[in-house]
Amino acid sequence: MNTPTYISRHCLLIALLLALFVLPDPGLLSAAEATPAERTADLEAYLNNAARSANTAVNVAGPGHNAWMMTSSALVLFMTLPGLALFYGGLVRRKNVLSVVAQCMGLACIVPIIWWAIGYSLCFAKGNAFLGGLDHVFLRGVDITPNGDYSTWVSHNIWAMYQLMFAIITPALIVGAIAERMKFAAVMLFCVLWLFVVYFPAAHMIWGAGGWMNGIWNADAPIKSIDFAGGIVVHMTSGWSALVLCILLGKRLGHGKEPMPPHSMVLCAIGTGMLWVGWYGFNAGSAVAADGIAANAFVATTLSAAAGGATWASMEYWLRGKPSILGLCSGAVAGLATITPASGFVTANSAILIGLLAGASTFLACSKLKQWLRYDDSLDTFGVHAVGGTLGTLMAGFCADAKINPNLSTNLGAYLGKTLWLEQVKAALIVLVWSVVATVVIFYLVRAVLGTNRVDPETERAGLDLAEHGEEGYNE
Numbered sequence: 001m002n003t004p005t006y007i008s009r010h011c012l013l014i015a016l017l018l019a020l021f022v023l024p025d026p027g028l029l030s031a032a033e034a035t036p037a038e039r040t041a042d043l044e045a046y047l048n049n050a051a052r053s054a055n056t057a058v059n060v061a062g063p064g065h066n067a068w069m070m071t072s073s074a075l076v077l078f079m080t081l082p083g084l085a086l087f088y089g090g091l092v093r094r095k096n097v098l099s100v101v102a103q104c105m106g107l108a109c110i111v112p113i114i115w116w117a118i119g120y121s122l123c124f125a126k127g128n129a130f131l132g133g134l135d136h137v138f139l140r141g142v143d144i145t146p147n148g149d150y151s152t153w154v155s156h157n158i159w160a161m162y163q164l165m166f167a168i169i170t171p172a173l174i175v176g177a178i179a180e181r182m183k184f185a186a187v188m189l190f191c192v193l194w195l196f197v198v199y200f201p202a203a204h205m206i207w208g209a210g211g212w213m214n215g216i217w218n219a220d221a222p223i224k225s226i227d228f229a230g231g232i233v234v235h236m237t238s239g240w241s242a243l244v245l246c247i248l249l250g251k252r253l254g255h256g257k258e259p260m261p262p263h264s265m266v267l268c269a270i271g272t273g274m275l276w277v278g279w280y281g282f283n284a285g286s287a288v289a290a291d292g293i294a295a296n297a298f299v300a301t302t303l304s305a306a307a308g309g310a311t312w313a314s315m316e317y318w319l320r321g322k323p324s325i326l327g328l329c330s331g332a333v334a335g336l337a338t339i340t341p342a343s344g345f346v347t348a349n350s351a352i353l354i355g356l357l358a359g360a361s362t363f364l365a366c367s368k369l370k371q372w373l374r375y376d377d378s379l380d381t382f383g384v385h386a387v388g389g390t391l392g393t394l395m396a397g398f399c400a401d402a403k404i405n406p407n408l409s410t411n412l413g414a415y416l417g418k419t420l421w422l423e424q425v426k427a428a429l430i431v432l433v434w435s436v437v438a439t440v441v442i443f444y445l446v447r448a449v450l451g452t453n454r455v456d457p458e459t460e461r462a463g464l465d466l467a468e469h470g471e472e473g474y475n476e
Contacts, residue, residue, distance in 0.1 A: 041053050049152070049289035050152070060145065061144060062153035065154050065289045066153070066155055067290075069155075069162055069288065073158065073164075073281065075281025075285065076281045076282050077165045078274060078277070078278040079165075079278030080168050080169045082274060083275040083277075084275065085104040087267075087275060088100040088104070088176050089473075090263065091176075091179075092379070093180065093262075094263040095463025096180045096463050097267075098465040098471055099463075099465055101473075102184060106184070106187075107172050107175075108172075110188060111171070111191075114195060118134070118137050118138075120142065121133065121135060122201075123163065124136070124149075126210065139157070141156075142157050143156055146159075147159060166233070166282075167195065170199055170238050174190075176377075176380065177246040177378060178242070178246050179378040179379055180460070181250075181252050181455060183450070183454065184464075184468045186446055190245070190443065190446050193446070197438045197442060202232065202237050206427070207227070215415075215420075215423060216407055216408065216412065223427050225427035226341070226400060226420070227393065227396070228283070228340070228343050228396070229286035230340050231340045231392045231396065235388060236385075236390055237431060239381055240431075242381040244440060245443060246377050246382070248439075249443075249453060253461060272328075275336065276332060279336045280298055283297045283298070283301045283344070284301065284344075293407075299348055300342070300350075301339055303352050304335040304336065305335040305355065306332070306335065307359065308355045309335060309359065315327075315360065327363075330362070330384060331358075334363075338355070338388035338392035339351055339354050339355065339392060341392045341396045342354060342395055342399060345396055345401065345404055347399075347403075354399070358388050361387055362387050366380045366384065370382075370383060394428070397425075398420075400420060
């Protein structure tokens with residue numbers, strides 16, 4: 001007999017006996033109200049991220065799941081700061097590097113205040129089918145006690161902070177489409193209004209309790225859509241809004257007439273690596289537990305990102321003779337964005353397929369479609385996030401598998417493998433149209449308030465860093 005294994009097994013048995021019969025655990029059933037069998041069942045529920053026993057005396061978070069969600073929250077913030085800031089910062093010209101960093105940093109400072117005051121409540125408090133109510137304004141009632149509508153084992157306040165990180169990065173993605181020409185004040189005001197008009201309703205309808213398109217958890221949802229980590233809520237809303245905004249704002253001076261290469265592919269590559277790492281919190285964290293669904297999302301995220309980067313670089317090599325660092329970075333981000341809505345629903349094989357399609361479709365959108373339609377999406381927000389998010393949303397409908405995520409069987413058993421893709425099309429079209437129309441209205445509203453959304457030609461030629469922020473990214 002292996003002595004260390006024998007000892008470790010008996011130590012584990014003794015620890016479980018102590019936990020069940022000797023040491024009271026405030027996170028499980030109280031000894032006064034539950035039998036040992038019931039306490040064992042509650043412990044198993046915690047380990048399996050299942051519902052608590054009906055006799056639970058105290059409703060507190062489970063430490064393991066809470067730890068994973070705090071880690072995931074930090075990872076998603078890491079995607080914006082410094083990941084997205086460096087990714088976008090490397091892609092713009094040298095004279096504008098601080099402007100995009102400032103826009104990402106500005107949103108990271110403004111959005112949490114809005115989220116605390118009312119944003120979280122509008123997204124996730126109980127309300128109607130389209131928008132949450134006001135029960136959680138100023139995070140009222142959002143404490144360490146889990147909110148059973150979203151997780152049995154994660155503190156309500158940690159859930160709220162996790163979702164805050166999504167609310168920060170989503171409008172920050174839009175920055176890439178209008179980089180190098182939109183005023184800082186206009187970006188901030190546009191994004192604040194956009195959150196209220198586009199993001200908060202979309203988040204509630206897709207993810208909120210009683211949401212109009214929450215197909216997994218709302219049995220009465222008229223549209224039975226699925227979106228594991230934000231293909232619709234994050235990438236489609238920001239990507240389609242970005243396209244409209246860059247068209248309304250107009251092209252950069254000299255666009256199509258003079259070269260505008262990225263000033264630092266090193267910064268871009270570093271930012272890409274940070275985005276990839278942070279995306280594990282984005283996708284695997286959306287399981288809201290350290291469980292098997294999170295593990296599958298982690299695997300799917302890795303494989304799709306790799307397939308997307310390999311596909312984009314291969315197409316460049318085939319068409320242009322050289323695979324670029326920019327192509328590898330863009331393809332990897334495209335694979336990440338495209339797998340997002342499907343990450344917790346699909347097999348590893350499906351993730352590879354989605355990554356391959358992501359790399360090919362976004363490459364064509366960024367290299368051919370943009371050239372054909374002649375819009376100036378500075379850093380390809382539309383080409384990567386709107387195209388990738390829309391494709392991923394559709395593919396989730398085709399590839400979702402209840403063996404990977406048993407929650408799909410809760411209300412979607414009649415749709416899986418049949419018409420779920422059609423529900424995805426309905427949800428995507430509604431969000432697409434709403435994002436486009438809302439962006440037009442907000443654009444003209446901001447222009448009416450500020451007089452103009454765009455910096456003057458002299459500032460644009462000199463660069464936004466000095467004129468808008470009084471600083472330069474490089475001083476040598």
